[in-house]
Amino acid sequence: MEINPIVQNVLAPPVLFFLIGAISVLFKSDLEIPAPLPKLFSLYLLLAIGFKGGIEIQKSGFTDQVLPTLSAAILMSLVIPLIGFLILRFKFDVFNSAAIAAAYGSISAVTFISAESFLESQKIAFDGFMVGALALMESPAIIVGLLLVKFAAPKNRPKSRKMHLSAILHESFLNGSVYLLLSSLIVGFLTASSNPSGIVKMEPFTGQLFYGAECFFLLDMGIVAAQRLPRLKNAGSFLIGFAIFMPLFNAFIGVFIARFLSLGPGNALLFVVLCASASYLAVPAAMRMTVPEAKSSYYISTTLGLTFPFNIVLGIPIYMSLVNTIIPLSTL
Amino acid sequence: MEINPIVQNVLAPPVLFFLIGAISVLFKSDLEIPAPLPKLFSLYLLLAIGFKGGIEIQKSGFTDQVLPTLSAAILMSLVIPLIGFLILRFKFDVFNSAAIAAAYGSISAVTFISAESFLESQKIAFDGFMVGALALMESPAIIVGLLLVKFAAPKNRPKSRKMHLSAILHESFLNGSVYLLLSSLIVGFLTASSNPSGIVKMEPFTGQLFYGAECFFLLDMGIVAAQRLPRLKNAGSFLIGFAIFMPLFNAFIGVFIARFLSLGPGNALLFVVLCASASYLAVPAAMRMTVPEAKSSYYISTTLGLTFPFNIVLGIPIYMSLVNTIIPLSTL
Amino acid sequence: MEINPIVQNVLAPPVLFFLIGAISVLFKSDLEIPAPLPKLFSLYLLLAIGFKGGIEIQKSGFTDQVLPTLSAAILMSLVIPLIGFLILRFKFDVFNSAAIAAAYGSISAVTFISAESFLESQKIAFDGFMVGALALMESPAIIVGLLLVKFAAPKNRPKSRKMHLSAILHESFLNGSVYLLLSSLIVGFLTASSNPSGIVKMEPFTGQLFYGAECFFLLDMGIVAAQRLPRLKNAGSFLIGFAIFMPLFNAFIGVFIARFLSLGPGNALLFVVLCASASYLAVPAAMRMTVPEAKSSYYISTTLGLTFPFNIVLGIPIYMSLVNTIIPLSTL
Amino acid sequence: MKRLDLIFSERELDAIIKTLEKANVPGYTVMKHATGRGPERVVTEDMEFTGLGANAHVIVFCEQELIDKMRDNIRDDLSYYGGVAYISEATPL
Amino acid sequence: MKRLDLIFSERELDAIIKTLEKANVPGYTVMKHATGRGPERVVTEDMEFTGLGANAHVIVFCEQELIDKMRDNIRDDLSYYGGVAYISEATPL
């Protein structure tokens, strides 16, 4: 008899450590991972994801699945913020709506690697070029979010806050975490092309260590998420609902696009997870800088306090069964 | 010809790095491992010890040696604080006596892993379930220490400091380092039961990296211990004597219990080391919170400045020969 | 056809990550590796370099190449500061000249390991005892620098700043980074002599992880170097010229000494790189303490902002071709 | 306008912040990882990994009346675990 | 002599330092990793790894006239992103 995939997902070390972190807050333990240690792990994960992704892309080359998939990924990161914006405008002003919507159009790298771990434990194959999709979905969502502010903001927004296109592009591509991911991807690609021995020597750092570092980081994420969750109460039930509904909605669109693209189940899950996940690194950083009118507690508490845990614990297995239900219809 | 086991113990990298740290203070080098880096290693070691221990316990199962050994460990962590308290009361007030005594009833995880490294270098077998004993000895000692304060404290202790049982249990089990060790143990156990591939993927982080991280942490411990040692002068010769005599005394009781339990030499050494070591993480944290009347410099300087170095450098080989002298009488 | 060795050097992960860091500053990305994380990597690298070097020295023993090479290394670290001092005195006072000259007489461990990585990628053999040369070149340069201040400083230097020989030796050998490197070397040596299993257990930490940690540290070095570079403008063109000319000059002397010593091409490159590199850890620390009259921005900006990047990116392949051009004349 | 400086063990931080929030202060700033010595206890940075932890330095800019409101509660918090509190004058820029 | 305390998001640090340098202040001290709560926003230390970052606390000892010179620029910087600025008296030792 098979174990329930949700239970199986929960029993993987990364998710268990996430729960341990969350429970420690619930029980008021004084367990703490002091700054800047979480930053070390977050930088490490971005570097390692990018580097390994660059190698995989170089290895797999540009097959005919690559271009359509990457294009669809970019499309989704452009469209989701628009949909999110329209929904959020029912309750929030332009600034908050744009900032939150951008977060949901962008992605969470840790959710992505959790999905990869899930696929590995289920022995389902996926392609390395999906990291390319991950890397390409960050910037467009930020651009859309900032353009929404630029064009929909009330006319009386002070001149000093006028957003020039150059500033928008700067925030979208040179944001620390976007930049590190993209440039590590390039390093991985170049290394794989011209210096294969460099890959072997990097492997213990970017490869073998990865899973453990992921667990350690998730321990901290559990603490942070559980500290954030209660603040959502102030944000109101509309936003709480949004933080659960929006990932599910995006996953639903994502799975149909994956079917349209004839992606295998592994790639399909990763694509769906990219659509369903929300950013708590790049987008908040960009919004904090350029849209100070938006309340950071809104866009951070929803993405970190609710959407992230939901995706990590329940979302990934749910999306997997969604993929298994909807995709075979067309591909078999 | 055999090398003296003390010399052999000292020539292992962890002990050598500990000495390097201590010597750097002696010679007034400005070598420093700035906060919060030592915290990173301390969190890592607790997580890895717990995780690997959980796996070992799951693997070895509950053989008929497990339950008696764990019970004896808990018993020792209850009895040692009582004995220590009686001795310390000759010189110190209730608060200081209880706090110091609790530290000696509890354990030092780094002393434990140094003993494991020693056994490995001597090719003496030991069982993974001993980590269970380690994990189970932290909380009872704290509970006894706090109960001693609760019942022996002068009647005029302010109401606000009345200790409720719930607060005592909270400090004993939800203390950051106790919680991380216990919960990592559970994660290891669950992973081993249901997700063997997770163990393989964690191995480079929790297994391969462990010895080096231990060395790095011991380098810092050497610095800290050597900075603490001079402060012991203020504490007086009674306390200095206590910091050496108490571990030896506890080791002596421990070795007879180990003989009674018919433990093999490896497990016996670990049991003795648990009895002889003193806590500088969990107990000080708990005492600082609930018994502010006790001078932290007393319980920290004795455990870190004297007992810890003594155990690491001289104690472990001494206990080994104690084990070799006393145990064979009954088991061969 | 062979790829240009400069291009090949640039396409190695450590150099690529260095460039990524530098470019992030150029493009005003907010990528940051917050303190004290860079310190973690710098401590780690010193510990690992020393430890591995100690093992290598124990393994290779004292062949008849060892002693002459180490003596020549010490000689160079005594002579270079004198030459540098004479040159710098044209433009700078005694304090600044001595401090900068000492930095160029000393070495940069990260430049050294970059050269090792370069040799490995080119499959050119080199000997482990060269780390001994690295370790031995730090202190003499500091001693010469401080003696220059002691004897050449204006007579009206306040009494309180009189440098006693004991203070000079203290700064030269007990400086945190010198001490850690030297003592880790001793630990490695002792471990290799008496505890071979300890080497195997350290290997994942000091060996396998090394290359990745080097990349991570170089990412930060790229950021720091690029932040420093513009400050050189204030320092004037004389100092900028010195920061490029001096390494080349030292390399040139170095390569003839290497030829005289009949070093193989690998050892020769490492020897040349030691001569050409400049210190940004030990020497600045010592000068900051004992020669506060010298402007730290001079000796730090030249070594970190210009000499280090020059050596890492262009210098090493240039020195290699220098070695290949000059050495075969005598040895073949 | 006044400036209130509070220095105490990081472990009391939650209690102090609760006190500040209850008094409705307009804001506060927390700096962790402070070390120091008081009349009774010693804390050193390099001991931070142990259970003792370091100190927190909290700065509050607020009106005198708010300080009066909080005085007793803060004194209570600090009397239990130790720590210091000082008031000085401050003018908004 | 005056003491100027500025507390604001680390991300504004470059702008503020530019303002200080333009006014030719004799010096300044920066303490990063500060956290806190203002009237509008919340920052917590453990969120530092996220894009939000922590606060910086900048201390400047300088003459009143320099403060007057910088006042408008600093107010501009702080009004955009938030943050507080307070002045108090200080005497050199």
Next chain:
Amino acid sequence: MKRLDLIFSERELDAIIKTLEKANVPGYTVMKHATGRGPERVVTEDMEFTGLGANAHVIVFCEQELIDKMRDNIRDDLSYYGGVAYISEATPL
């Protein structure tokens, strides 16, 4: 009651603390990892891994007479390596 603010290179910390202890101050607080610029030298946080190190910010609450007692020694320490010292008024809560 006075408040004494000392800002100087971390490497002078031991010397300064010795001076404070010799004067029998009731306590002091140390905040490391401060950066800044003085009239002469520049320190930046990201250079902390180099030999230069960062600054320390020491706060002492004590009586004026103690400050008078320490003045010369502190000035000596700071004149050698650089750093600043300022006094302001403070009232215990």
